[in-house]
Amino acid sequence: MRLGLPAKPTPLRTEQIILFRISGQVLAISSASVQEVRSADGLAGGTTEVNVPSIRKVREAIRRGEKSLFIVSGAVHFGLTASQGALVFVLRKTRTALLIDGIEKMTTMTRLQALPLSFCHEERRWYRGLTALDQVVVPVVHPDGFLTPEEVKLLDAALPPPESLPEQISPETPLSQ
């Protein structure tokens, strides 16, 4: 008679996240969503002014190959106190470059709770959900939640012709996965 093998413990599924800060508020994003981290100073000179009065959170764009990325002020987007913004997250598979104040740390989350249904406004687009790290609740942002397709259309329409845009330099800090 053969005895069955002892059941292997199910490995804990985890997700690597980056904790970052905007105007004192700590938020999290999946590290897989961040293609590059750049210094905001390093972008100076390579940006183009964009002015769409209804989209105050975007003032500048950077050119990346064939497409332009819109620099979204995290502070304005979330309605926080205005901040300068020291770093930019270039978000993978989006047209967003997110301006933040700084990175707290990289860590791992093991559980993501859906945003409670009581939250029923724009924040449902902003966040994938909430996670608890060391008994502290941190919202996990949705990389697609910073610009709607309609906003991207409006911003694209406000851009000057591609040939007049400065060419952006190659990635500065690719994020290791």
Added chain:
Amino acid sequence: MTVAAELELKSFVLLRLGERRFAVAAEQIAELVAPSRVFRFPHRTPKIEGVILRRGRMIPVCDVAETLTGKRVTERRLYLIAVRRYDANTEWVALPVTGDCELINAELMSASASDEPHVAGWLSHAGDVIEVLNLEALTPGAEEVNRSAAPRESVEVQP
């Protein structure tokens, strides 16, 4: 009291907000907990202050005092954790209250057409006529969620 009259009695939890008392059907109350840290983060939903962490669950804190009494409550003693229905789903919501809560049995009098939407009915207790709250009308959600563009991601990374 006759048996027939006794059958009409229902259980309610009386809660205090400032000087006033309100009632919630006891079947809608999960527990009463001591105040704990409210985690705040950016959002646009009125009345929601943030979330508290309770046994690993993140529970939204909904301050209903301003709607019910006209002023915000600064003194806070307890959180009444209520079960809020959202169509087929239910979720916990924490209501800050300013005094001890009391479980009573009383007869529910139906709300009239002229009552506010958050009034589910009325009851009489110790000489007072007390509003029974309709949490679905009082706390945010439901129809607003249906209008929301974003799908609800319910990712449990943990198995």
